[in-house]
Ligand code: SF4
């Protein structure tokens with residue numbers, strides 16, 4: 001199948017909005033590129049609903065169509081005719097654009113509303129002939145893609161009647177005998193798939209890209225508007241509005257036929273899922289489904305250059321005009337005309353299921369997914385904030401196990417991890433404070449040691465003074481002993497005993513000198529040791545200062561981390577809250593649909 005939705009991945013910021021709006025599991029693949037989360041498309045699973053294009057604020061997603069090829073082939077002279085979706089009529093300058101295309105060489109311009117009339121006729125005759133239990137309408141190729149890829153059990157309910165656009169193309173080829181290549185001026189991105197599957201239409205020229213081309217190339221449009229080369233269509237013009245098919249069928253069948261409607265993002269695919277699970281007895285005869293909440297007039301490939309209310313007003317005027325102009329007689333004549341001219345089988349299509357990657361996982365794997373997401377408690381497993389793009393944590397656990405998403409994309413897991421870091425930071429602040437206190441205590445004790453060292457130094461200084469005094473006394477004593485021994489020698493035998501005493505005194509003086517000398521040695525060593533201890537204390541004191549500064553810086557940083565994480569958590573919480581309100585968006589879409597439902601039932605419309 002042709003890849004329609006494309007991306008400029010460099011622009012992706014990993015906001016996950018595309019996953020949230022995507023109706024298909026696994027159509028988006030989350031991965032990390034240099035620590036930045038990116039989300040890319042899985043073309044095989046994409047159904048081309050176009051929701052992610054509108055929702056992406058970063059202009060990552062875009063679609064491809066055939067506008068360039070069509071204009072280039074036209075310039076080369078290839079014979080091309082086209083049919084135009086009714087949406088062109090609610091675009092400012094739309095009919096002038098058609099006139100410009102005529103001037104570029106387009107052969108015929110057909111209003112696709114004629115195909116819508118044929119589509120209604122074919123539905124009426126199919127229902128009358130087959131009395132089907134339940135039919136799902138199929139004007140939207142994205143919905144057909146969804147059923148062919150993911151809801152095979154519903155293929156039997158898909159209406160076999162071609163879409164209004166295809167009915168137009170078939171009418172052009174088979175009944176108007178048009179041999180030109182056929183281009184569709186279309187409001188829908190996914191039509192390219194329908195054209196590819198059925199083979200009648202060569203170019204899907206989307207209204208949006210055609211308008212861009214005209215604007216980007218400064219093309220001046222002619223003042224005159226173009227008309228169509230076919231007779232005016234009737235009720236088919238209602239088709240491009242939500243509930244258009246329903247109005248058409250009710251015009252014929254009245255209210256006896258039960259027709260349920262579902263339209264738009266967040267509603268239609270969920271309704272189809274519910275339909276597949278429903279008791280068949282509960283199903284409506286016709287399930288009228290549209291991919292776009294406001295119908296094809298505001299389709300996926302329409303640039304809304306007038307406001308939605310102005311569009312609704314134009315559609316309302318058009319509806320009133322149609323209901324005023326065409327009555328039941330006209331309707332019956334139109335059906336009779338088609339009965340005579342058309343072969344029902346020409347407008348019937350067949351469907352083939354498409355194979356896609358299996359998304360089945362066992363409950364054991366889901367548990368493993370929860371583990372990878374660090375989810376163990378019930379609250380963690382059912383946090384369901386949808387920030388990761390998945391609607392529930394269960395879906396996320398599954399996506400992680402299928403490799404479609406990554407655990408780092410779970411805001412709750414990040415929240416818990418940040419909380420852990422926060423707790424560590426808080427406990428580190430306490431540890432740093434304790435350390436600071438310990439260091440102050442050691443600093444105080446170092447001060448005391450310093451004081452002791454001063455006392456010790458003073459003691460040693462006094463000791464040195466005393467040693468010097470002792471040395472001086474010993475020197476004098478030695479001199480006295482020397483003199484005494486001289487006098488003892490002079491006294492001869494009478495001084496003998498005195499000589500012994502003098503000798504002893506001399507020896508004591510010599511020993512005193514030795515002791516003093518040893519003390520001086522000890523004193524010097526002690527002095528050196530005290531100097532070393534003092535130097536050490538000075539160094540330690542410097543280190544305390546540095547350690548104190550570092551701890552204080554550490555404390556400040558940790559406090560900042562704690563504060564910023566607190567702020568971060570608040571911000572994350574806000575994101576989660578926003579996400580929840582975004583996740584609730586479908587309900588507002590439902591309301592819008594409900595509104596337009598009321599709008600459909602304007603008083604003029606009574607049957
Ligand atoms: S919407 Fe999707 S594609 Fe766009 S920026 Fe966000 S994650 Fe990326």
Ligand code: SF4
Nearest residue numbers: 022046047049050052
């Ligand atoms: S186009 Fe639709 S199906 Fe495809 S990725 Fe986007 S949202 Fe999903």
Ligand code: SF4
Nearest residue numbers: 385386388393410411
């Ligand atoms: S907590 Fe939110 S972000 Fe995490 S898996 Fe669940 S839904 Fe996704």
